[in-house]
Amino acid sequence: NNSAIFGLGELRCDDPLCAVEQQGERGHSFNASTQCGVADRCVLALLEHRERYGFDLAKTLSQAQVIAGEGTIYPLLSRLRRDGLVDTVWRESTEGPPRRYYALTPAGADALVQFRAQWTQFTRAVNELMDNAKEVSSE
Numbered sequence: 276n277n278s279a280i281f282g283l284g285e286l287r288c289d290d291p292l293c294a295v296e297q298q299g300e301r302g303h304s305f306n307a308s309t310q311c312g313v314a315d316r317c318v319l320a321l322l323e324h325r326e327r328y329g330f331d332l333a334k335t336l337s338q339a340q341v342i343a344g345e346g347t348i349y350p351l352l353s354r355l356r357r358d359g360l361v362d363t364v365w366r367e368s369t370e371g372p373p374r375r376y377y378a379l380t381p382a383g384a385d386a387l388v389q390f391r392a393q394w395t396q397f398t399r400a401v402n403e404l405m406d407n408a409k410e411v412s413s414e
Contacts, residue, residue, distance in 0.1 A: 313394075314341050315351055315360075319379060319387040322361060326378040352377060360386055 314336065321332055333348040342348055355361045360383035365373045379387070 315355055316387065316390045317341050318351065318355060319360060319383050322377055322379040322383070323387060326376040328374040328376050332377065
């Protein structure tokens, strides 16, 4: 579980391809672990200002290399809905069949605020350690 690694609360990876396609000789690479652990919070961030449909979320996250591909977003979205962090509504589409749109709930907004604070603190600490390691190694 990445929450122990990151100290960032309840981060879970439900990406079925994560452990299969991105696992290296010693388990997850740093990149895969990071992506799996924060993908759900990235979804919350994408929903902060407007609702979006699943394929749109998948395309954005896939292009940013946060998820492996389109098929990996739906288990994550289901869990976010089940956990009460997003709500869904079906809307007619002019481009085909109806689409399920996802929107942030108040609980999802709270989770995002908490994550941003924790993430900022975490990345600041890691950056300081990395910078100090450079200084120590160059002496």
